Amino acid sequence: MSEAPLATGSLPAAGAPLLSVRDLRLTVAGAGRPLVDGVSFDVPPGGVVGIVGESGCGKSLTALSVLRLTAPAIGVSGQILFSGEDLLRVGAQRLRQVRGGEIAMVFQEPMTSLNSVFTVGDQIAEAIRTHYAVSRRAARATAIEFLAKVGVPSPATRVDNYPHQMSGGMRQRAMIAMALACRPKLLIADEPTTALDVTIQAQILDLLRQLRAEFGMAVLIITHDLGVVADLADEVVVMYAGRVVEQAPVATLFARPMHPYTEGLLRSAPPIDVDVERLPTIPGTVPAPGLVMPGCRFAPRCGYARAACDQGEPPLIPLGGGQRAACIRHRGYAP
Amino acid sequence: MADPTSPAATPIEAAAPARRSTGRGRARVFVLFRDAGTRMGAGILLVVTLAALLAPWVAPYDPTAQSIVESFHGPSAAHWFGTDEYGRDLFSRVIWGARPALIVGVLSVLVSMIVGVPLGMVAGLKGGCVDLAVSAVVDVMMSFPSLLLALMIVTLVGSGLHTLVIAIGIAHVPLFIRLARSSTMQLRELDYVAASRTFGGRDGWILGQHILPNIIGPLIVMATLGIAGAIRDEAALSFLGLGIQPPEPSWGNIIRDGVSAILAAPWMALISGFALALTVLAFNMIGDSVRDVLDPRDIAAASNERGERR
Amino acid sequence: MTAPSAPMLQVDDLKVHFRTRVARAPWKPVQVVRAVDGVSLMMQPGETLGLVGESGCGKSTVARAVIRLLQPTAGRILFNGRDITDLSQEALRPIRPKIQIVFQDPASSLSPRLTVDRIIAEPMRLAGWEKSRIRDRTGELLRFVGLDPQYAYRYPHEFSGGQRQRIAIARALALSPELVICDEPVSALDVSVQAQVINLFKDIQQQLGISYLFVAHDLGVVRQVSHRVAVMYLGKIVEEAPRAALYETPLHPYTQALLSAVLRPVPGAARNRIVLEGDMPTPIAPPSGCRFRMRCPLAAPVCAEAEPPLQEIAPGRRVACHFAPDATIARP
Numbered sequence: 020m021s022e023a024p025l026a027t028g029s030l031p032a033a034g035a036p037l038l039s040v041r042d043l044r045l046t047v048a049g050a051g052r053p054l055v056d057g058v059s060f061d062v063p064p065g066g067v068v069g070i071v072g073e074s075g076c077g078k079s080l081t082a083l084s085v086l087r088l089t090a091p092a093i094g095v096s097g098q099i100l101f102s103g104e105d106l107l108r109v110g111a112q113r114l115r116q117v118r119g120g121e122i123a124m125v126f127q128e129p130m131t132s133l134n135s136v137f138t139v140g141d142q143i144a145e146a147i148r149t150h151y152a153v154s155r156r157a158a159r160a161t162a163i164e165f166l167a168k169v170g171v172p173s174p175a176t177r178v179d180n181y182p183h184q185m186s187g188g189m190r191q192r193a194m195i196a197m198a199l200a201c202r203p204k205l206l207i208a209d210e211p212t213t214a215l216d217v218t219i220q221a222q223i224l225d226l227l228r229q230l231r232a233e234f235g236m237a238v239l240i241i242t243h244d245l246g247v248v249a250d251l252a253d254e255v256v257v258m259y260a261g262r263v264v265e266q267a268p269v270a271t272l273f274a275r276p277m278h279p280y281t282e283g284l285l286r287s288a289p290p291i292d293v294d295v296e297r298l299p300t301i302p303g304t305v306p307a308p309g310l311v312m313p314g315c316r317f318a319p320r321c322g323y324a325r326a327a328c329d330q331g332e333p334p335l336i337p338l339g340g341g342q343r344a345a346c347i348r349h350r351g352y353a354p
Numbered sequence: 355m356a357d358p359t360s361p362a363a364t365p366i367e368a369a370a371p372a373r374r375s376t377g378r379g380r381a382r383v384f385v386l387f388r389d390a391g392t393r394m395g396a397g398i399l400l401v402v403t404l405a406a407l408l409a410p411w412v413a414p415y416d417p418t419a420q421s422i423v424e425s426f427h428g429p430s431a432a433h434w435f436g437t438d439e440y441g442r443d444l445f446s447r448v449i450w451g452a453r454p455a456l457i458v459g460v461l462s463v464l465v466s467m468i469v470g471v472p473l474g475m476v477a478g479l480k481g482g483c484v485d486l487a488v489s490a491v492v493d494v495m496m497s498f499p500s501l502l503l504a505l506m507i508v509t510l511v512g513s514g515l516h517t518l519v520i521a522i523g524i525a526h527v528p529l530f531i532r533l534a535r536s537s538t539m540q541l542r543e544l545d546y547v548a549a550s551r552t553f554g555g556r557d558g559w560i561l562g563q564h565i566l567p568n569i570i571g572p573l574i575v576m577a578t579l580g581i582a583g584a585i586r587d588e589a590a591l592s593f594l595g596l597g598i599q600p601p602e603p604s605w606g607n608i609i610r611d612g613v614s615a616i617l618a619a620p621w622m623a624l625i626s627g628f629a630l631a632l633t634v635l636a637f638n639m640i641g642d643s644v645r646d647v648l649d650p651r652d653i654a655a656a657s658n659e660r661g662e663r664r
Numbered sequence: 665m666t667a668p669s670a671p672m673l674q675v676d677d678l679k680v681h682f683r684t685r686v687a688r689a690p691w692k693p694v695q696v697v698r699a700v701d702g703v704s705l706m707m708q709p710g711e712t713l714g715l716v717g718e719s720g721c722g723k724s725t726v727a728r729a730v731i732r733l734l735q736p737t738a739g740r741i742l743f744n745g746r747d748i749t750d751l752s753q754e755a756l757r758p759i760r761p762k763i764q765i766v767f768q769d770p771a772s773s774l775s776p777r778l779t780v781d782r783i784i785a786e787p788m789r790l791a792g793w794e795k796s797r798i799r800d801r802t803g804e805l806l807r808f809v810g811l812d813p814q815y816a817y818r819y820p821h822e823f824s825g826g827q828r829q830r831i832a833i834a835r836a837l838a839l840s841p842e843l844v845i846c847d848e849p850v851s852a853l854d855v856s857v858q859a860q861v862i863n864l865f866k867d868i869q870q871q872l873g874i875s876y877l878f879v880a881h882d883l884g885v886v887r888q889v890s891h892r893v894a895v896m897y898l899g900k901i902v903e904e905a906p907r908a909a910l911y912e913t914p915l916h917p918y919t920q921a922l923l924s925a926v927l928r929p930v931p932g933a934a935r936n937r938i939v940l941e942g943d944m945p946t947p948i949a950p951p952s953g954c955r956f957r958m959r960c961p962l963a964a965p966v967c968a969e970a971e972p973p974l975q976e977i978a979p980g981r982r983v984a985c986h987f988a989p990d991a992t993i994a995r996p
Contacts, residue, residue, distance in 0.1 A: 073854035172942075186943045187719075216718035216881065218940045221925040225939055243855065246927025269931045287859035289884035291911065291926050298863055298888060301856040304824040320856075545773035548733050549835070552765050553787035554757040563786070567777040 035103065036061035037237050038085065038122075038205055043097035045080055045089065051309035054093065055080050056261040062205065067231065067238040069252030069269075071245060071284075075305050076258040082209050082241045086118050101205070120150040123198035125191075127210035132194060133182040139166070139193045140178030143200050150201045165196040168233075169226055188219035192226070199230060209241045224250050245288060249273055254341070257281050260306050260316040263335060267342035277344035279321045315347070323348060386647050395639030402633050406452035415443035417450040418601040426619045435625050438611055440601075444622060447603035448629050454597075454604045455633060458518050458588040459581040465523025466530050467577060473527075474534025475561050475569075479542050488535070492528045500525040501587050508596045518597055522587045526580055533576050537569040571648040578641035582634045589630050605630045670745060672875055673707040673730065673843060678739035680722070680729050698947045699725040701899035702739070704974070709842065712869065712876040714890030714907070716883055716922075720944055721896040727845045727879045731765050732756060743843070761791060761839035768848035770828035774820040780806075780831055781816035787838045805834040809864060826857035833864065837872070846878045850885055862888055883926050887911055892980070895919050898955040899947055901974055904982040915983045918956045920993050936995045954986070961993050 038061065045055040055077040062068045070078045083089045085099055087106065099106040106117065126132045134142060143165065144158035153161070159178065166174035169192040182190055191211065198206055208227070212220040228251060231238055240251055248255050248269065255272045257265040257280065265278035276282040283301040303320040306312060314329035315321070321328070327347055335343040336350065386392055405412060424441035427433055435444035477488035495503065500522075507521035541547060541564065550560050591597035592606025600607055605626045612623030680700040700722040707713050715723045728734045730741055732748065741749045748759060764787075767773040774783050781802050788798045803813040809830040820828055829849060836844055846865070850858045862885060869876065880886050886893055887907055894904040895918065903916040914920045924937040940959045945951055951958050957967040966986050974984040985991050 073856060188943055216944075217883070217922060217925045217927075218718065219943065220927070221937055221939045224927075244927065245855075245929040249929050249931045250927050273929060273931055284855055285929055287856055288929060289859065289862060289882070289888040291884040291887055291923070291928065294908065295888060297866070298859040300859040300863060302860070304826060304857060305854065545767040545769065546775045548728075549765065549767065549773055549832075550786065551733060551753075552731055552760060552763070553790045553839075554760040555786075555790055556753075559790065564775055568775070 034064075036100075037064040037066075037102060038062040038239065039098075039100040040081070040085070041098040041100065043081060043084060043099065044095070045077070045084060046094045046096075047092060048094070051311045052261065054261055054308070055084070058097075058258070058261075058263050060256045060263065060266065062237050062239050064204070065231070065235050065237055066254060067240065067252045068254045068256060069240045069242060069248035070256045070258060071242055071248050072258035073243060073305055075260070075308060077261040078241045078243075078258050079209055081258070082124075082207050082239065085207060085239070086122060086124060087114060088124075116150070119146055119198075119203075120201050121203055122205045122207060123201065123203035125194050125198050125206065125208045125211050127213050133190060133197075135182050138179050138181055139185070139197075140180075143178075143193070143197045146197050147200050161200060162196070165200045166193065168199070168230070169193070169196045170222070171196070188215055188222060191215060191219075191223055195223075195226065195230070199234065199236075202234065203236055205237045205239065207239045207241070210243070211240070212247060213242070213244070220247075227251060245273075245284060257284075260312075262316060262332070263345065264317065265342075265344045266335065267344075268340065271340055271342050275342075277338055277342060277349060278317075278346050279323050280317045281344075283320075315345070386643055389643045389646075391639045392643040395636040395643075398632055398636035399640070402452050402629075402636070403456065405449045406456050409450050409453060413443075413446035413449045415446040417442060417446040417603045419443075426615065428619070429621060436619060436621050438608075438619065438622055439615060442601075444608070444625065447608055448605070448626055451603045451605045451608060451626065451629070452633075454515060454518075454592075454602075455585045455588060455630070457515065458522060459585040459637075461519045462521075462523035462526065462584045462588075463577050463580040465519060466526040466580060467573065469524070470527040470530025471534045471573060474531040475538045475565055476557075477531070478535040478538025479557060479561060479565065481539075485535070488531060492531050495525075495528045496532075500583070501590055504587055504591060505594070505596060508591060513591075513596050513599055515598065518588055518591060522584045522591075525587070526584065529576060529580065530573070533572060534569060537572055538565050541565050541568055575641055575645040575648060578637055578644060582637035582641065585630070585637070586634055671706045671742070672709045672744055673705065673877070674740075674742040675703060675705040675726075675730065676740040676742070678703045678705075678726065678729060678741065679737045680725050680734055681737040695948050698899050698950060700729065701947075701950070703896070703899075703901055705894065705901075707843070707875055707877065710869070710873045710875055711892070712878055712890045714886035714893040715877065715879045715896060716881065716886050716893060717896035718881060718922075718944060720898075720947065722899040722947070723879045723881075723896050724847055726896075727765070727847050727877060730877065731763050731845050733765075761787065762842045763845065764836040764839070764841040764843070765845040765847060766829070766832050766836050766849045769852045770820070770825065770832045771852075773832050774828060776820060779817050779819055780823075783820070783831060784816075784835045784838060787835060791839055801838065802834075805837060806831075808837070808868075809834045824857070825853050826861060829853060829861055830864065833861075833868070837868065840872070841874060843875045843877065846876050846880075848880050849878075851880065851882065858885070865889055883911075883923060895922065898944055898950055900955060900984065901982070902956065902984045904974070904980075906980050909981060915977070915981070915988045915991065916956075916985050917960050917962050917991050917993050921959075924995070938993050938995065954984075962987060962991050 041059050043055055043058040044053050046053045058077070058081055060068065070081060072078045080089060084095055085106065087095070089095060095107060097107070101117065101122065106114070133139065140159055140162045143162035144155065147153060147158045147161055163174045163178050166177055171177050171189060171192050182193070185193060211227070212223050215223060224247065227238065238251070240247065242248060252269050255267055255269050256263055257278065259280050265272065265276065265281045272281065273285065276285055286299040287301055289298060301320050306316060306319070314331055315333050318324040318328040333345045333347045335345045337343050338349060419442060421441035424437045425439055427437045429436045433443050433445065435448060438444055438447070473488055477485040503525040504521040507524060508517055511517045511521070547560055547564055550564055555563070588597055588604070589606035589609070592604040593610045595610070597606055598604035608626035609623050609630070612619065612626060616623055678700055679702055682697040682699055683694045684697055703726055705713065715726060717723045725734060729736045736749055739749070740747055743759060743763065748756065784802045784805055785798045788801060802816060806813045806816060811827060811830055820831065823831065850861050853861060865876065866889060868874065876889065878886065878889050890907050892904065893907050893910045894901050895916065896902065897918050903910065903914065903919045910919065911923065914923055921938040921940045925939070942959050945958055953969055953971050954960070954967040957963040960967070972984045972986045974982045976982050977989055983989065
């Protein structure tokens with residue numbers, strides 16, 4: 020890797036990061052280009068980092084690899100430092116402690132992550148008893164407490180519901196309660212509101228914000244929706260075709276996107292407050308997964324592209340204020 | 355209304371398809387033969403088919419020619435597989451026995467498919483009363499083992515090659531109805547079937563254009579496994595004396611003769627039983643590997659249902 | 665907009681109810697799901713009517729009933745003045761080409777076993793066209809939606825999501841329809857591709873003058889394609905207005921909450937949104953009176969007693985709220 024060594028993002032005052040992903044690379048044998056290619060970012064303690072990108076950009080794989088949940092056929096290299104400990108190198112026992120204990124995960128479709136033959140309460144209690152030596156009764160009480168915390172009405176009865184007896188929003192709350200019950204230091208949320216309606220999405224986002232304040236946990240949120248990021252994150256990582264193309268504090272990113280892809284994404288979202296005759300678009304489509312590209316992967320769709328873009332991958336160039344963009348237009352930038 | 359003759363002002367998203375072509379059909383055949391089991395199954399099948407086709411030329415003796423003096427001779431240079439009670443050459447009889455096995459196997463499955471697939475597809479597409487009626491018949495038929503069903507038909511109509519084909523074919527119809535029905539029910543919910551309706555597609559069009567091409571894979575697998583079952587059933591009926599009638603040779607009736615003379619001539623039952631087992635195995639192996647290549651979960655489910663019942 | 669002419673599509677008090685039975689328990693009472701429970705709509709030629717609402721509100725059911733993929737339980741559907749509500753599938757065949765549909769997921773609306781040219785040819789083959797005419801038209805349609813006709817012999821799985829949706833659009837346009845029903849046509853697409861397909865829909869309308877009944881849950885998308893917008897909640901329309909009026913001065917409390925809940929790509933913008941409590945009730949047992957009252961911050965006793973009618977309070981503006989036009993939810 021010819022990339023410049025990384026600074027600790029925009030929050031140097033926060034000290035050592037809680038999670039630090041370094042040069043993560045996910046490969047499948049014989050698949051051409053790596054699925055995730057040299058991704059690095061930090062999550063400070065108590066911070067909220069959002070990873071945005073379209074389908075196939077590698078954002079979900081990145082999230083899964085933090086807990087080593089990627090398919091066995093995928094080769095993982097790089098470092099995933101959690102409080103300084105490299106999760107890619109810890110033993111199975113330690114990994115079990117971390118999974119669900121110190122790092123919890125919430126998925127897009129709770130129906131597939133909750134087991135349909137056990138009650139919600141049993142599943143939350145089981146998660147607690149995996150990590151803490153408490154009685155069945157105490158675990159159940161904690162389950163009820165957490166269901167109440169995530170805003171499930173009448174938690175004492177809901178605790179005995181099976182997942183199919185709950186609505187989509189309610190299931191997602193139960194899923195979050197399960198994730199929180201072990202008081203993780205980091206919550207990874209993979210598209211937590213994508214399957215939900217807007218009014219329910221608003222409830223869940225408010226809930227996440229409130230819980231973050233209450234528990235002081237860090238959140239890594241994976242989403243395709245810039246609105247979710249704007250709503251929740253402090254720091255944003257934009258991914259395209261397996262690489263980080265831009266990284267910035269949330270206000271900076273939305274006010275002054277420096278990578279053409281980020282700019283295009285922001286402009287092409289259909290606005291709700293104004294009428295637009297023609298929506299600005301990003302031409303073309305995401306490159307096919309196996310396609311090996313010598314230079315900038317966005318160049319074929321980029322309005323600013325020039326010949327130099329096809330010569331070598333552009334590195335992430337620091338632009339001041341914690342913002343970095345992988346675009347050669349910023350070469351020689353001196354803040 | 356104006357016809358769209360001029361291209362839209364929309365920027366062309368990407369003229370070329372996003373993914374490369376994978377030439378599906380041929381690639382799958384190669385994948386199929388990469389498996390050693392498939393190659394072995396196909397090899398056995400080739401030998402059996404050639405034996406059946408070329409029986410008059412390959413068989414050294416007339417399979418029905420008796421020679422009392424040679425009764426129960428063991429395998430020798432003159433009679434590779436030995437002789438039976440009437441001194442008939444067993445090698446010739448086993449070769450000729452491949453004919454009824456393959457004819458009954460293939461034709462009866464054709465009968466099952468011709469009857470079962472359209473019924474199953476119509477029941478699956480129409481639902482309601484049609485489905486209820488078809489399913490009721492299937493459930494009644496499925497409550498008997500297929501062999502028993504074939505046996506009843508043969509007992510009623512009489513034995514012979516034609517009745518065997520019909521009887522075994524009908525006995526296996528429920529399998530194909532079930533498979534065609536369940537696959538159709540999954541497909542009919544898909545939007546391309548709905549879209550076809552909005553163009554004015556009638557039931558027949560939808561079945562022919564959209565349903566059949568998508569269920570043909572599972573049906574082929576089921577047919578291959580069905581041939582194995584039909585060959586087994588033919589042998590069983592002949593064994594019971596209700597199938598191919600002596601002196602015409604069939605693996606089933608050779609085994610029967612062999613069993614009654616198991617002490618005098620143990621090779622008779624062993625050799626013909628081996629021919630039967632090998633052929634059934636070959637069809638099963640091919641069916642399994644076709645299934646693995648085509649990924650049809652529903653066939654697995656359907657054959658399991660059948661398996662439990664037996 | 666043009667002066668109101670004869671409506672192309674008129675839907676009167678449409679009801680679509682589904683009877684469901686607990687599987688393998690025929691002795692239990694049949695439940696009636698009131699998916700659509702009295703919807704009236706009017707569409708002019710060349711117009712786009714956006715139909716928005718959350719999942720389960722019945723918007724897709726309305727769309728499928730209008731194109732007669734679902735049989736209405738009650739009400740009337742008039743297409744160009746002709747009642748098509750109870751026509752048999754056979755009697756509908758001559759009308760079918762005039763009303764077409766584009767589905768949400770092009771992966772399921774295009775048969776995986778057919779090449780693109782065969783997919784696009786299907787409506788024309790059913791209409792009895794000659795082979796050469798079909799071939800010419802297929803090439804023309806592919807170019808029209810921005811695809812290279814050279815790739816007509818490929819299978820759908822070789823194309824990206826956006827390209828597949830273009831194929832589905834080309835097929836819907838094959839027989840020159842007057843009304844195209846769009847059932848969440850861009851929801852399955854990535855943001856960067858979504859805008860391209862939205863622009864394509866608008867270009868097609870400009871060139872061919874067709875009408876869209878555009879069903880979607882994304883309020884931003886609906887704003888950018890529609891002339892008028894109707895908002896549905898639990899099987900009923902709660903508000904209908906020209907798009908600017910609806911988005912700038914929403915009158916129904918539900919519309920207000922819905923609009924305020926939409927995430928804007930502006931950090932911190934959503935801090936003063938209205939967050940509704942709870943979920944949409946089940947359409948099996950809708951609440952008495954106003955269906956929104958269980959979640960409405962403005963609910964009063966009258967809301968439980970009487971169902972507010974959808975009444976016209978200004979030209980083209982219809983609202984179903986007892987307190988309209990003065991119902992305004994206070995922002996936090």
